[in-house]
Amino acid sequence: MNHRQLFLSHLAQTTDFPLLIEVEKAEGIYLYGPEDRKYIDLISGIGVSNVGHRHPKVIQAIQGQLDKYLHLMVYGEYVQSPQTLLAKALCDTLPDHLNNVYLVNSGSEAIEGAMKLAKRYTGRSELISCVNAYHGSSHGALSIGGNEIFKRAYRPLLPGISNIVYGAYSHLDRITEKTAAVFVETIQGEAGIRVACKEYFQALRKRCDETGTLLVLDEIQAGFGRTGKFWAFEHFEIVPDMVVCAKGMGGGMPIGAFIANQKVMASFKNNPLLGHITTFGGHPVSAAASLATIQILQEERLIDQVEEKANLFKKLLVHPKIKGIRNKGLMMAVEFESFEVLKPIIDRAIELGVITDWFLFCDDSMRIAPPLVITEEEIRNACKIILQAVEELS
Numbered sequence: 001m002n003h004r005q006l007f008l009s010h011l012a013q014t015t016d017f018p019l020l021i022e023v024e025k026a027e028g029i030y031l032y033g034p035e036d037r038k039y040i041d042l043i044s045g046i047g048v049s050n051v052g053h054r055h056p057k058v059i060q061a062i063q064g065q066l067d068k069y070l071h072l073m074v075y076g077e078y079v080q081s082p083q084t085l086l087a088k089a090l091c092d093t094l095p096d097h098l099n100n101v102y103l104v105n106s107g108s109e110a111i112e113g114a115m116k117l118a119k120r121y122t123g124r125s126e127l128i129s130c131v132n133a134y135h136g137s138s139h140g141a142l143s144i145g146g147n148e149i150f151k152r153a154y155r156p157l158l159p160g161i162s163n164i165v166y167g168a169y170s171h172l173d174r175i176t177e178k179t180a181a182v183f184v185e186t187i188q189g190e191a192g193i194r195v196a197c198k199e200y201f202q203a204l205r206k207r208c209d210e211t212g213t214l215l216v217l218d219e220i221q222a223g224f225g226r227t228g229k230f231w232a233f234e235h236f237e238i239v240p241d242m243v244v245c246a247k248g249m250g251g252g253m254p255i256g257a258f259i260a261n262q263k264v265m266a267s268f269k270n271n272p273l274l275g276h277i278t279t280f281g282g283h284p285v286s287a288a289a290s291l292a293t294i295q296i297l298q299e300e301r302l303i304d305q306v307e308e309k310a311n312l313f314k315k316l317l318v319h320p321k322i323k324g325i326r327n328k329g330l331m332m333a334v335e336f337e338s339f340e341v342l343k344p345i346i347d348r349a350i351e352l353g354v355i356t357d358w359f360l361f362c363d364d365s366m367r368i369a370p371p372l373v374i375t376e377e378e379i380r381n382a383c384k385i386i387l388q389a390v391e392e393l394s
Contacts, residue, residue: 021350026053029371029378031355040354040382042370047189047221047331050248051296052373058251061292065285075103075281082287089294090259093230095239100265103257103282107220107246108136110256111183113276114242115140117260118181118214120267120275127158128175129183130166132361134190135218144183147190147361167196172207181214181242186232189221192362193326193333201236214241214264220256221331224248225297225372228306228329235328251293255286302372306330309379313368316383319390321345332368339363341393348389354382 001009003022021039025032029052031039044050051058065082072078087101102117104110119125129135133146142151143158151157164171166188175182184204188194208215217240222232226248229235233243241264246256268275297303306329313332314325323335336342342364346356357367370382 019350019355021355028052028054029374038353039350040370040378040385042355042368042382043357044248044369044371045252046357047226047247047369048250049252049371050224050226051251051293051302052371053252055251055292055296055373057296058253058289058292061288062253062285065288069284071280071283075278080282080284080287082284082291083282086282086287086291086294089291090257093294094243094259097239097261098243098259100262101257101259102265102268102276103255103287104246104278105254105280105283105286106136106256107218107244108138108141108256109278109281110220110244110246110258111135111141111144111218112138114183114216114244114258114260115144115181116276117242117258117264117267118216121264122180122212122214124178124180125160126176126179127161127181127183128179129161129163130185130188131163132188132191132194133163133166133183133185133218134360135183135185135220150360166191166194167200169200169203172203175207175211175213177211179211179213181216182208183216183218185218185220185222186236187222187227187328187331189331190360190362192335192359192365193328193331195326195328198236201233201238205238205240208241216240216242216244218244220244220246221248221369222328224293225303225306226329226331226369228303228310230297230303232328249290249293250286251289251296253286253289255283255290297372300373306372309372309374309376312376312379313383316380317386319387319394321390321394326365330369330372333359333362333365334368335365337364342366344393345386345389348393349386352385352389354385354389356386 022033023031031041090101091099129144131146135141135144143161146163164174217233223245242260244258249255310330326333
């Protein structure tokens with residue numbers, strides 16, 4: 001049996017129509033298949049490869065840690081330098097109030113931990129999230145998700161959860177003294193790149209302050225430079241009570257975190273002790289890769305280049321079939337008339353060597369979120385191929 005047959009026979013499937021792109025190696029913005037088939041990855045493995053595939057400094061950090069040790073003990077017991085150095089580097093990117101890091105394995109796990117911490121710290125049980133929000137697929141994360149299509153088959157989910165509309169001022173009064181936390185994607189991702197205004201975020205922050213509610217910002221997709229700031233909330237001149245990150249954090253390795261003030265995080269230490277536990281969270285190899293990722297973003301000034309690169313995409317992707325482009329930095333949605341128009345274009349672009357995608361809750365828009373290391377020449381080439389696919393199918 002070849003690899004494709006093994007994939008279909010022995011790996012659990014998530015749809016009846018997987019992409020089935022066979023990958024043998026990856027480098028920079030490119031994936032390579034058998035017989036040197038080459039693809040431009042314009043979605044970064046869904047927001048993961050912000051510094052590109054196999055960045056040399058990430059590989060060096062991984063190799064260096066492999067020579068020292070792998071897993072030693074469940075999280076939070078041993079002093080491990082990859083974890084401590086990463087936590088300090090993360091805190092250095094954040095306002096002083098956000099000074100305590102809990103390392104986990106993924107975005108969903110970070111959301112789960114943040115949900116527990118909000119309830120434990122406030123003593124409240126109600127959680128609020130947004131319509132069309134996506135926070136992950138585990139049971140708790142799904143419970144605060146905002147799309148019923150994805151939730152209905154798994155009910156009953158967690159109680160005490162309600163939704164508000166992202167960007168709607170009139171819904172802010174639903175946040176009350178009973179609310180433990182409001183979970184908000186700083187930039188709504190799977191809704192198709194929706195960006196609320198600065199005034200909305202400031203009103204949201206004010207309402208949370210008035211009611212003693214924790215404001216938790218989900219930066220799993222938007223963090224680590226994707227929007228042109230290290231953290232997307234920097235665009236809106238607010239400070240959350242917690243920030244949740246993953247995806248672009250690990251340079252291609254699995255890792256996530258939720259970050260809060262030390263006083264808040266201390267709630268996990270007693271009543272009960274070990275209030276949150278993870279075996280592999282902050283795995284030393286992933287932590288080393290994450291620290292290298294932060295250093296690459298800063299030293300190579302990749303974040304400073306995001307806006308210029310995004311503007312080039314918007315300048316080049318012009319066609320009567322394209323209805324518009326929504327974006328915050330290199331977190332982009334190219335809108336078409338319908339899924340029926342878009343899907344053949346995505347398929348044809350893949351055949352021509354460019355990988356894009358659509359959004360879970362917005363299937364008329366093409367996802368573009370390339371590695372931040374993409375060059376002007378590579379952007380021009382990618383856009384040329386996308387427009388070729390659009391033109392062929394017009």
